[in-house]
Amino acid sequence: xxxxxxxxxxxxxxxxxxxxxxFQILNEEGEVVxxxxxxxxxxxxxxxxxxxxxxxxxxxQRAISLNRQGRLGFYAPTAxxxxxxLGSHFALDKEDWILPGYRDIPQIVxxxxxxxxxxxxxxxxxxxxxxxxxxxxxxPQIIIGAQIVQTAGVALGLKRKKKDNIAITYTGDGGASxxxxxxxxxxxxxxxxxxxxxxxxxxxxISVPVEKQSAAKTIAQKAVAAGIxxxxxxxxxxxxxxxxxxxxxxxxxxxxxxxxxxxxxxxYGAHTMAGDDPTRYRTSDEDDExxxxxxxxxFRKFLEGKKLWSEDKENExxxxxxxxxxxxxxxxxxxxKQNVTDLLGFMFENPPVxxxxxxxxxxxxxxx
Amino acid sequence: xxxWTMAQAITDAMRNELNKNEDVLVFGEDVGNNxxxxxxxxxxxxxxxxxxxxxxxxxxxxxxxxxxxxxxxxHRPVMEIQFFGFVFEVFDSVAGQMSRWRFRSGNTQTxxxxxxxxxxGGVKTPEMHADSLEGLMAQTPGLKVVIPSNPYDAKGLLxxxxxxxxxxxxxxxxxxxxxFRQDVPEEEYTIELGKADxxxxxxxxxxxxxxxxxxxxxxxxxELAEAGFEAEVIDLMTVSPFDVETVIxxxxxxxxxxxxxxxxxxxxxxxxxxAEITERxxxxxxxxxxxxxxxxxxxxxxxxxxxxxxxxxxxxEKAKEVINF
Ligand SMILES: Cc1ncc(C[n+]2csc(CCOP(=O)(O)OP(=O)(O)O)c2C)c(N)n1
Numbered sequence: 001x002x003x004x005x006x007x008x009x010x011x012x013x014x015x016x017x018x019x020x021x022x023f024q025i026l027n028e029e030g031e032v033v034x035x036x037x038x039x040x041x042x043x044x045x046x047x048x049x050x051x052x053x054x055x056x057x058x059x060x061q062r063a064i065s066l067n068r069q070g071r072l073g074f075y076a077p078t079a080x081x082x083x084x085x086l087g088s089h090f091a092l093d094k095e096d097w098i099l100p101g102y103r104d105i106p107q108i109v110x111x112x113x114x115x116x117x118x119x120x121x122x123x124x125x126x127x128x129x130x131x132x133x134x135x136x137x138x139x140p141q142i143i144i145g146a147q148i149v150q151t152a153g154v155a156l157g158l159k160r161k162k163k164d165n166i167a168i169t170y171t172g173d174g175g176a177s178x179x180x181x182x183x184x185x186x187x188x189x190x191x192x193x194x195x196x197x198x199x200x201x202x203x204x205x206i207s208v209p210v211e212k213q214s215a216a217k218t219i220a221q222k223a224v225a226a227g228i229x230x231x232x233x234x235x236x237x238x239x240x241x242x243x244x245x246x247x248x249x250x251x252x253x254x255x256x257x258x259x260x261x262x263x264x265x266x267x268y269g270a271h272t273m274a275g276d277d278p279t280r281y282r283t284s285d286e287d288d289e290x291x292x293x294x295x296x297x298x299f300r301k302f303l304e305g306k307k308l309w310s311e312d313k314e315n316e317x318x319x320x321x322x323x324x325x326x327x328x329x330x331x332x333x334x335x336x337k338q339n340v341t342d343l344l345g346f347m348f349e350n351p352p353v354x355x356x357x358x359x360x361x362x363x364x365x366x367x368x
Numbered sequence: 369x370x371x372w373t374m375a376q377a378i379t380d381a382m383r384n385e386l387n388k389n390e391d392v393l394v395f396g397e398d399v400g401n402n403x404x405x406x407x408x409x410x411x412x413x414x415x416x417x418x419x420x421x422x423x424x425x426x427x428x429x430x431x432x433x434x435x436x437x438x439x440x441x442x443h444r445p446v447m448e449i450q451f452f453g454f455v456f457e458v459f460d461s462v463a464g465q466m467s468r469w470r471f472r473s474g475n476t477q478t479x480x481x482x483x484x485x486x487x488x489g490g491v492k493t494p495e496m497h498a499d500s501l502e503g504l505m506a507q508t509p510g511l512k513v514v515i516p517s518n519p520y521d522a523k524g525l526l527x528x529x530x531x532x533x534x535x536x537x538x539x540x541x542x543x544x545x546x547x548f549r550q551d552v553p554e555e556e557y558t559i560e561l562g563k564a565d566x567x568x569x570x571x572x573x574x575x576x577x578x579x580x581x582x583x584x585x586x587x588x589x590x591e592l593a594e595a596g597f598e599a600e601v602i603d604l605m606t607v608s609p610f611d612v613e614t615v616i617x618x619x620x621x622x623x624x625x626x627x628x629x630x631x632x633x634x635x636x637x638x639x640x641x642x643a644e645i646t647e648r649x650x651x652x653x654x655x656x657x658x659x660x661x662x663x664x665x666x667x668x669x670x671x672x673x674x675x676x677x678x679x680x681x682x683x684x685e686k687a688k689e690v691i692n693f
Contacts, residue, residue: 152433187425
């Protein structure tokens with residue numbers, strides 16, 4: 001009897017895994033390998049996608065160097081993940097909600113957060129999270145998984161308010177081990193709420209490899225348990241990520257439920273700039289292997305084949321990025337320092353007695 | 369005017385707010401068709417529909433996240449945690465997320481959430497149901513913690529909590545749900561959060577209490593009166609941040625105080641109150657401020673609960689100790 005049960009369950013898992021083959025449009029040479037899945041993007045849109053990826057790569061390099069000079073605060077490098085981050089974001093509407101993790105700053109900047117505010121957030125200044133009215137984002141989440149349950153709530157809220165918008169959230173392969181990951185997908189599924197869950201599988205949660213996170217062969221298959229759609233995508237292929245997200249968004253808005261998208265990607269740099277040393281947990285062979293899959297090289301080849309990209313164009317973007325970053329740092333530097341009085345003022349709408357007293361105390365101290 | 373139990377008064381407060389504001393939503397485990405395990409949401413789903421009053425999947429962290437997301441999209445969630453002993457499953461949402469959201473967003477996003485939950489001892493629940501965990505909440509800046517002691521206050525306080533634009537943890541003592549009735553106006557009224565109420569005036573000692581311990585303290589005050597001592601009983605109602613002004617004014621009048629809480633001595637609210645009294649009114653004191661609390665064990669199994677919880681006799685004893693110091 002036991003043998004029979006074992007056999008049955010093994011078979012079922014194998015069957016499930018089969019459904020989650022990696023979705024790809026462009027191979028490493030920038031050749032289209034899945035013509036029928038090609039998204040309908042204009043030449044300008046294709047160029048804009050490339051522009052954003054190049055811009056973000058430069059920004060990442062600058063941010064790392066600014067961090068080393070002590071001119072930025074907390075920073076989680078993004079190089080390698082551009083296709084995953086910007087391809088998925090490109091499929092969104094301006095009014096869609098983004099619930100980012102700490103590494104998902106490019107998406108919220110291209111959603112409308114001014115760059116100098118991103119730098120303020122990095123420095124731990126509240127000016128970085130004073131979002132303009134109508135910019136539908138939340139402060140990047142540090143508690144892994146919290147953004148995922150919150151996404152179910154935003155998605156249900158959008159559905160209740162009859163908005164034609166979705167809520168999208170991002171986490172990593174480590175995040176997919178959290179209880180909140182399951183609760184969030186399960187809630188969104190149960191309410192048929194317009195949510196898209198993106199797991200950027202960059203192979204490591206700080207130092208722990210994805211193979212040690214779970215016995216599941218893919219993260220995408222975890223959607224099965226929640227009864228929602230799941231898909232694994234080549235996360236170095238910007239067109240595939242875009243297309244998968246666009247489809248998920250359409251399905252969500254058509255009332256067909258949430259989707260879990262696993263993007264297979266890699267972070268070239270350290271986990272964060274706070275002393276992480278990737279050579280302790282991965283080999284240079286592995287790094288080289290993934291460098292060959294680079295989303296920028298691949299997409300550049302594709303665009304050059306269509307005469308849509310050139311060295312000049314790329315240099316233009318690089319210069320523009322450097323200029324804007326310089327300006328944004330200046331703007332961030334000019335922002336007045338925050339003080340304890342500000343913080344006390346942000347605790348409640350109507351400050352209770354303890355806050356009132358402490359406000360008085362700090363106002364006196366800090367207005368000197 | 370209805371002659372209502374506290375459970376009915378709480379239902380009525382939610383009904384009032386559901387009626388008043390489309391954006392108010394009531395949700396949690398079993399709160400819909402079943403009306404909640406204590407029947408506190410009885411009839412609300414029938415009246416307002418499944419869109420406004422609904423059951424959630426069985427996952428507390430999910431419920432907390434749902435509330436946060438709904439608040440971000442313009443709703444006023446009233447979420448129920450079936451028993452407050454289960455707050456640990458949703459601790460991040462409550463103490464880590466909604467409490468600090470206004471601050472994190474530089475005052476641009478708010479969390480108008482009410483977290484309702486039954487708690488409290490003396491009703492012989494299984495483990496992890498009755499614990500007085502308000503101290504954990506009270507130690508969290510950005511949360512208001514409200515604990516009513518009777519039907520009238522419960523209604524007015526809950527309406528205020530739902531209308532508050534900041535998160536409020538509203539704790540309902542299980543023993544008070546149906547142990548007595550009180551006249552409660554059917555019309556709406558509010559009781560300001562952060563204000564204490566003097567439930568009995570007196571000149572010889574101040575007894576500071578909240579929740580079920582208000583009843584116990586009132587009984588103790590009667591006994592003390594028979595012995596010739598007039599105790600002033602303060603019901604904190606909002607236990608965090610608490611109404612330090614009312615407490616200090618009373619202590620300056622009576623020169624003596626005890627603080628009564630159901631929670632263990634090392635938990636709860638009492639220590640904070642003693643500290644404030646010491647800082648602000650030490651020269652008015654004729655005796656140390658003592659605490660009446662449960663002992664510092666884990667919450668006990670049901671059969672020993674009654675011996676473990678504070679009661680009027682112990683309050684009288686402690687009060688006399690302070691008076692005769
Ligand atoms: C609840 C929680 N536990 C632990 C941490 C500490 N921590 C920060 S990032 C991280 C690894 C996350 O890995 P993953 O989800 O794969 O995302 P990645 O950083 O690779 O993008 C850990 C353990 C945290 N921030 N939150």
